[in-house]
Every structure is written in C-alpha cells, then in structure tokens.
Amino acid sequence: MILVTGASGYVGNNLVRRLVELGKPVRAMVGNLDKALVRLGDVEPKIEIVKGDVTRPETLVEWMQGVEAVIHLVAISMEKGKRTYEAINTQGTINVVDAAKAAGVRRFINMCQNGASANSPYRFLRSKGVAQEYVAQSGLDWTATRPTVIWGPQDEFANVQARLIKLTPIAFPIVGDGKAQFQPVYVGDVVEVLVSCVDDPSTIGHEYELGGPEVLTYEEIVDRVLKALHTSRIKVHVPVGLLRPLVAIMQAVFPNPPVTTSLLDLLAVPNVVAENALVTRFNITPKPFTPDNLSYMRDFSLTTTLGKFFGRSLEEEKVRRAAMHKH
Numbered sequence: 001m002i003l004v005t006g007a008s009g010y011v012g013n014n015l016v017r018r019l020v021e022l023g024k025p026v027r028a029m030v031g032n033l034d035k036a037l038v039r040l041g042d043v044e045p046k047i048e049i050v051k052g053d054v055t056r057p058e059t060l061v062e063w064m065q066g067v068e069a070v071i072h073l074v075a076i077s078m079e080k081g082k083r084t085y086e087a088i089n090t091q092g093t094i095n096v097v098d099a100a101k102a103a104g105v106r107r108f109i110n111m112c113q114n115g116a117s118a119n120s121p122y123r124f125l126r127s128k129g130v131a132q133e134y135v136a137q138s139g140l141d142w143t144a145t146r147p148t149v150i151w152g153p154q155d156e157f158a159n160v161q162a163r164l165i166k167l168t169p170i171a172f173p174i175v176g177d178g179k180a181q182f183q184p185v186y187v188g189d190v191v192e193v194l195v196s197c198v199d200d201p202s203t204i205g206h207e208y209e210l211g212g213p214e215v216l217t218y219e220e221i222v223d224r225v226l227k228a229l230h231t232s233r234i235k236v237h238v239p240v241g242l243l244r245p246l247v248a249i250m251q252a253v254f255p256n257p258p259v260t261t262s263l264l265d266l267l268a269v270p271n272v273v274a275e276n277a278l279v280t281r282f283n284i285t286p287k288p289f290t291p292d293n294l295s296y297m298r299d300f301s302l303t304t305t306l307g308k309f310f311g312r313s314l315e316e317e318k319v320r321r322a323a324m325h326k327h
C-alpha cells in the first residue's frame, strides 16, 4: 500500500491516477473529503480515501498501518489564518515522518521544492527546507524531489496569467522588469519521477532537482500564454514596489487571491535548476511549455475566472453541492 498525503491536490490527484493505472494499491490521505470526491471521483472505487490533518498527529497514526511507502505532498504556498508555512510545511512534515517511523514504515518520498533551504531568507522556502532537513535526518529510506514551478491544466501559475489576461482586455501588467527566470516542469513528468522512485532503491538518500526543457523569463511565459489564447495585450511593466501595496489589498479582499506578497518576494529568486535530474537521472524528455501544449487555457471562461478570484471556483462549487446533497 502506498500512502499519498495531499492526494486531492494538484500534483496529488495526478499522481494517484497514475499509481492506479500502474495497478498500485493507494491510500489517498486528504484534508477535505468532499473535495477529494470531486477530484478523485473517477478512481474512487479503486483507492482508499482517508481523512487526515498533518497538523494533528493523532489523525495520522491509523493510516500508516500496512503502508510500504509514503509519498508526502502536503504543503501550502498561500497562508490563511493558522495555516502557516511553519505549521503545515514544516511541522506537518515532521508529524508525517514521526507517524511513519512509529508505524515501522521505511520508505519515504518527500516533495520538496527547488530553492528550499533551512537558510533561505524567504519563509516559504525556509519552511520547506527545514522540513527536508528533518526528512534527511530521519533514518528512513528517504528520497526527495525538488521541482521548479509545475505547470499543467490545474496549475496556479501559468493558469493565473491566463485568467488575469482574460480580465485585462487591453493592457497587461508585467511584474517588475519581467526578467525573473523560471524553468516550468510539466506535472506529468514530475509524477513519472515520483512513481519511479517508489520502486527504485538506488534513489534512496538522494535529492533530485526537476525542471522543464528550457529557462524562460516571466515575460516570455506571458508571451506564450498570450499565443496559446490567440490574443495580444499591450504589456506594461509595473515595479514590484508599486505592486506590493496593490497585492496586499487584493490579498485582504479576495478569498482566493491570484498572488500574495510572499509569492511576489519569490520573483527575486531565479527558479531554475543547475542539473535537471528529470533528464540526467530519470531519462524523461520533459514536455515543453509551448502555446500548443497550453491550448487547454482557451476553455477558461470569464465567469469561472471571476468565481475563482472573488469566491468559489467551479470545482469548489461542485464540492459545496456534493456536501449539501450528502448532508
């Protein structure tokens, strides 16, 4: 049995579906059961869906029984109230590691992050870095993956640009000089690496940086999204210092803000990898971030975009309806 934490998340639901395809028994641990039923409804009869909160160790113990490997994906990139980086990304990981050890589980695959370090000046990257240090010192048979930003139909990175473009019909604001560097990696490629790690003992004790096939500036990413949408905009460069107060207001007003001040900070750190293990270690040809591969963005409607930023996304609405129907 493979226990996947954060199983209904973006990477999680793609990973669970791939594990099922490969005939692996999966226990999908989620925070919100209703959301999980929407995201994983199609494979639900073939997996075990369980509820666990990484901040409450007592909810984890039971789900470690009979588990051969844990793939730990839970983390947050946007904080909300008590859901802080330290509580979920760091202490949450410590709790999952401790629960695995207590139950005698040996294999542990941790989803870290490119640039994460216990010494990072950025709280998000530091929270993931401290967590990875704990994993590496746990005595478990661990492997860690460190992807750059992950793109795909459900991502919160390129799709945010596409939605913002739909909201800004003439001019589109480019953050800073637009030269911040990224190396977007496709979700399916990251999933393939996680899956191969499970059965490959030679990956034990290693951290793998994973990136896409090319380094792109933020402005080049926007250009590709514009091409994918078959549209154009006048690009206006807005200094980060000017955007910060606007983003802070947006953060206070929108239930699901497209960007937060702490994510804005991260633009200062190039999100590229020195050695791309996706290619050098796992022999995967990374899927490129091209307008053709982004064509799914053309289906985003203005209504779902507004719903996503100002209130509930379509998916959340489905979750709400499913919950109402049930109760």
Ligand SMILES: NC(=O)c1ccc[n+]([C@@H]2O[C@H](COP(=O)([O-])OP(=O)(O)OC[C@H]3O[C@@H](n4cnc5c(N)ncnc54)[C@H](OP(=O)(O)O)[C@@H]3O)[C@@H](O)[C@H]2O)c1
Binding pocket: 005, 006, 007, 008, 009, 010, 011, 012, 030, 031, 032, 033, 035, 036, 052, 053, 054, 055, 072, 073, 074, 075, 076, 088, 092, 111, 112, 113, 114, 146, 147, 148, 149, 150, 151, 157
């Ligand atoms: N997306 C990227 O670009 C990217 C890049 C590099 C690394 N990563 C790493 O990849 C992993 C997965 O990212 P993702 O993009 O798939 O994130 P995601 O879609 O936000 O999924 C994370 C999941 O964690 C669950 N969760 C949050 N708090 C929880 C808690 N207290 N207890 C139990 N579950 C909790 C959430 O489930 P509920 O909603 O059910 O609570 C959510 O579905 C993370 O470790 C992230 O740091 C992501």
